[in-house]
Amino acid sequence: GAVVSQHPSRVICKSGTSVKIECRSLDFQATTMFWYRQFPKQSLMLMATSNEGSKATYEQGVEKDKFLINHASLTLSTLTVTSAHPEDSSFYICSATTGWSSNQPQHFGDGTRLSIL
């Protein structure tokens, strides 16, 4: 159980393009989803937290207008990197938690490797 699917797994696109990444909880309802960014050989850095039906909460230093997050349903959250530039190239990972009760850990997707040329 607790499977999180992330799509696409790999994106290569030109500078200036906007890229949308989807995160789905396949077998549970995720009231809360998290978006992380990971650079090579570094740990995960939380970008934002999103609750279904409300605006995302962004971490300090993360541009809201650059990284648009939508959590329209209990099983889907999307991250859109707008007007992407080479410095946005990174590994983006989402996670989800059930929210049914306390003490539930986060379950992660397999990540999206974004390369901006």
Place this chain on the structure above:
Amino acid sequence: QKEVEQDPGPLSVPEGAIVSLNCTYSNSAFQYFMWYRQYSRKGPELLMYTYSSGNKEDGRFTAQVDKSSKYISLFIRDSQPSDSATYLCAMSAKPTDSWGKLQFGAGTQVVVTP
């Protein structure tokens, strides 16, 4: 100083040996402790999840939490080449479904040689 410290390794062990991993932390509010395994180009996979102090065992994996020392450990018995991965410790002051943010360690790269 980082809130969570973890030696990045690499840690190389022969097959069958015990792998010993640990993290230290500075925030005494942390109560929820997790270990994740991450293979190259994949997302982290939850291995162990513990609340407060104590030990927890699951198959070949044992997690220990010592809140008085702000120190957590993960032991992998009878290690296999398939255990070669990066192991991340993570911790939170609140349950993550209550907006509890995870603080991750840098991850320790483990290599189990046949």
